[in-house]
Amino acid sequence: MMQSPDPSVFLRALFDRAIEVADPMRSLMAHLPARPSGRVIVVGAGKASARMAEAVGSAWGPCEGLVITRYGHERPLQGIEVVSASHPVPDAAGEAATGRMLDLLAGLTEDDFVLALISGGASALLVAPVPGVTLADKQAVNAALLASGAPISAMNTVRKHLSRVKGGQLAATAYPARMLALMISDVPGDDPAVIGSGPTVGEPSSSAAAGVILERWGIQVPDSVRRALAGATDVVPPGDPRLSRVQNRVVAAPAQSLAAAAEQARAVGYRVRILGDALEGEARDVARTMAAEALMLQRSVGPEPLVLLSGGELTVTRRGNGVGGPNAEFALALAVALGGSPGIHAIACDTDGVDGAAEVAGAVIGPDTLARSRGLGLDPWAALERNDAHGFFAALGSQVVTGPTLTNVNDFRAILIMGN
Known part of the structure; x- marks a missing residue:
């Protein structure tokens, strides 16, 4: 024996x-199509996003774009800018980079192509608070969520309704451009709507549902957050025309x-x-x-x-x-x-x-x-x-x-x- x-x-x-089989240099390649003609923009967020972008660069060559990753997770890229920010509690670097990403996607045409690279950690790294909620407020909410024991799906529901980029809003900003979102799953069930708080996926829940989660898990939040959740938020519902040109694909999973x-x-x-x-x-x-x-x-x-x-x-x-x-x-x-x-x-x-x-x-x-x-x-x-x-x-x-x-x-x- x-x-x-x-x-x-x-x-x-x-x-x-x-870890080896989940490396984007291996897992992402099987799902990456040939480089489309015309303008190509690569955006992404998460702890694996820079490595994912590195894999894209090795196949497509230098590209235009911006990815946000956790401090210490950077990779050397050509063309695609890498911005480092804080995780698991967001910071000003992430907020500024997210604003620039939204600006990069605004005003695209149906002839443009966007490749979105999403992995675990994107929920904290994509930071664009709804009006009336400050970065400090979001930091307090994130810290409270992390200490609450709530499951990731519940935490991400709250995050979506306090954001201008999550819950399908990243994809909506890029419309009418075509978008392919490649994702590395870090969530139970591999639901694309939960990975990174679903920036390219429609969200069916209401802001009231987010409020229920806060009550259920005894999560204390600033008054500004409760006011924001008291009204309708801008998450994009499934079936919205702005999501009609998006394809979401999980490339690696547990x-x-x-x-x-x-x-x-x-x-x-x-x-x-x-x-x-x-x-x-x-x-x-x-x-x-x-x-x-x-x-x-x-x-x-x-x-x-x-x-x-x-x-x-x-x-x-x-x-x-x-x-x-x-x-x-x-x-x-x-x-x-x-x-x-x-x-x-x-x-x-x-x-x-x-x-x-x-x-x-x-x-x-x-x-x-x-x-x-x-x-x-x-x-x-x-x-x-x-x-x-x-x-x-x-x-x-x-x-x-x-x-x-x-x-x-x-x-x-x-x-x-x-x-x-």
């Missing part, structure tokens, strides 16, 4: 493979990355079970559920180890003042729930290399995680309660640090179950 690889090395290799990781695990003789690519929920709650499942499955694991793979987007309701993120918090809660059970190892990382509030992708755990932490005087339960998973794993030396991966297909989790 093939010798089993080191568990932590094996799990990291699965994560690296998941399911593809999980499938590639599964193939790699099977290549070394391991069994694989994919739990789903669209899991949502509170990170610590999902961790407890998966720990119980892993312990149950371990009773029947034979000589072939079993790998549980899952993706999606977990959330964290902020209770303490620590430094954490959904993946690190999942890993910490999983370690606590497993209680040092032998033979179970796991990795939980964000595929963009940034998990929550730190420039860290996530963490790995093993049967010795709790024992090693006690040897260092760390209290995993206390770290979990103050949302300080990154601090805990940094002290333990168990963080996964990749730097910007230049793609984003959301959470990646792998639990390796070996027989006792």
Whole structure:
């Protein structure tokens, strides 16, 4: 029988493979048509947008355009301007660049062609508040949304109704030009209307629905935001003629990355079970559920180890003042729930290399995680309660640090179950 690889090395290799297949230089090329004749404008936003534009440039040559990406995620491009801005809370750089992007698209004709490159992170990087709402107001709303534990679909509904660019408004600005929007999905279900808050996709919800979300999740917002949501907003409804010349296409998604990781695990003789690519929920709650499942499955694991793979987007309701993120918090809660059970190892990382509030992708755990932490005087339960998973794993030396991966297909989790 093939010798089993080191568990932590094996799990990291699965994560690296998941990122590799989502790289825009690979994933976008299969969906990129030949360069259209006439004027071509490339616009984009998201943590992968500069890499996506780089892929376009390698196929089409220098192009006119502007993309907005997160600080540190820039790429060298010819023709297409790259602007860096803040994520997950927007800043003035993003607001100024978004205004310039809207100006670039205004006044186009039906003979023009727009290529829109949208990936996770676009919701914060495309910043154009509705009248009466300031950048500071939007920053406060974003921070409150991120701390609320609300799912991404709910957060993006609120963002759309406070924006002049989301919810189909980017595409409406470019009308009557033809537009192809290529997207890398970081959302459960891969709905184009949710990716980056759907700047090229119609939005059926009302501003009242956004207000209901604020109430449901107890999100405190400035009075200016409540006034803006009290009336009709300018999101573009599905079927609007201004969307008639837009084609939206998802070019990379979590399911593809999980499938590639599964193939790699099977290549070394391991069994694989994919739990789903669209899991949502509170990170610590999902961790407890998966720990119980892993312990149950371990009773029947034979000589072939079993790998549980899952993706999606977990959330964290902020209770303490620590430094954490959904993946690190999942890993910490999983370690606590497993209680040092032998033979179970796991990795939980964000595929963009940034998990929550730190420039860290996530963490790995093993049967010795709790024992090693006690040897260092760390209290995993206390770290979990103050949302300080990154601090805990940094002290333990168990963080996964990749730097910007230049793609984003959301959470990646792998639990390796070996027989006792």
